[in-house]
Amino acid sequence: MTAQDMKHRILETADAMIRSRGYNGVSFREIADAVGVKSASVHYHFPTKGALGAAVARRYTATFMAALGPVEEAPKSATAAQDRLHALARASLVEENLMCLCGMLGAEIADLPPEVVAETRQFFEETIGWLIGAFEQGDWAASPAARRKLALGTLATSEGALILARTLGDISVFDDIDLPRPQ
C-alpha cells in the first residue's frame, strides 16, 4: 500500500466518523483502530487534529463540488439545481446515516481549530456560490438578492432536514421536507 492510499483511507475513515459523531466525538486512536494502524501513524500523515480535520473538510468540499459538477453544466431549471444539491444530502443520510460533514462542523464551529473553521466556511461559500451561479445561468428571472436568499434557504433546509431525520430516526422526515422554491 502506498502512502497515498493510507492517507486516503485515513481521510475516508475520519470523514465518516466525524459525520457520525462530530469532530469532538472522534479521536486519533479510534480513527487509527478503524484503519488498522497505530495513532502515531495517523500523526505521521496529519501532524495535528486540526490539520486532519481541515484536510477532511477540504476533501469533502472537493468531492461535493465534483458531484454537483461544473456550474456551467448545472441544470437550467432552478428547482432542478436545488434538487441536485438536496439529493447529495439525502444520499449521505440514506446510504450511511451520516450528516453533511460541514453541517456537523458548522454546529460545532465555536469549538473548532481555526483551520477547520476556515475550511467549513469555504464549503458553505462554494456551495452557495454554485447554487447562485446555477440560478444566474438558468431560466429563473430574479434579482441577485433573491438568488442569494434562495441559495441560503436551500442549503439551510437540507442541513436542518438531515438533523431532524437523524434525530427522529426516520428517513421519511427528510423526504417530507420541501425545499423553498423560486417564486
Place this chain on the structure above:
Amino acid sequence: MTAQDMKHRILETADAMIRSRGYNGVSFREIADAVGVKSASVHYHFPTKGALGAAVARRYTATFMAALGPVEEAPKSATAAQDRLHALARASLVEENLMCLCGMLGAEIADLPPEVVAETRQFFEETIGWLIGAFEQGDWAASPAARRKLALGTLATSEGALILARTLGDISVFDDIDLPRPQ
C-alpha cells in the same frame, strides 16, 4: 444560596456551554469553573454527564414551550405561528450567538447517552406538535400531511439557518432565509 439556586445555575451554565461548543465539547470541570464550584459539586447535583445533559434538555424544552405559549393561544395565522418559533431561534443567535440546544444535540445524536437522545427527540416532537396544533386551530385549510410537512420544514429551516449564520459569522444570513410558507 439554596441547593435549588445552585442546580439552576449549573443548568443555565451547562445550557449555554453546550449550545456554544456541543455536548462533547463541554466538561464537568469547565462547567464547575464557570459556576465557581468544584466538579465534584456538579456531580453531587447531577451524578453523570448523561443525567446533566438530559436535565439541561428537559429544562430547555420546557422553557421553549413556555415561550411559545399554550397551543390554544397560538396565532390563528399559520405564518404567524411559524414566525413565533423562528423568532425564538433568532433571539438565541442575536443575543448570545448560541445554537438551539436541540439542534446542537441533534447533530451529535449518534454520540450521545440514551437519556440525552430521548430528551432531544422529545424537544422535536413537542415543537412539531405545537406547530401542527397551531395550524389545525388556525385559518389554514390543509390536510394533516400538509400540516406536518410545513411543521417539519419550518423547524428544519430554523435549525439550518442557525448553523449557516453562526458558521459564516453573519446574522444577516439568518435574516435572509425565508421560512417555507403555507400554499
Place this chain on the structure above:
DNA sequence: TTCTATCAATCTATCAGTAGGTAGATATAT
C-alpha cells in the same frame, strides 16, 4: 441558652481511562 446530633452541600484528593502529541527504534523499498 448552650450543647449535641444530624443532614445537605461542598470540598480535597484521587482514580483509571483517554486525549493529542512526540521521540526514537524498526522495517521496507529503492
Place this chain on the structure above:
DNA sequence: ATATATCTACCTACTGATAGATTGATAGAA
C-alpha cells in the same frame, strides 16, 4: 545508503467519576 512509513513506548493534560473529610445550618435536649 537513504528516504519513507510504521511501530513501540511514553509524556502531560484532561476526562467522568468516586471516597471521604469538612463545612454550615437546623432541630431537639440539656
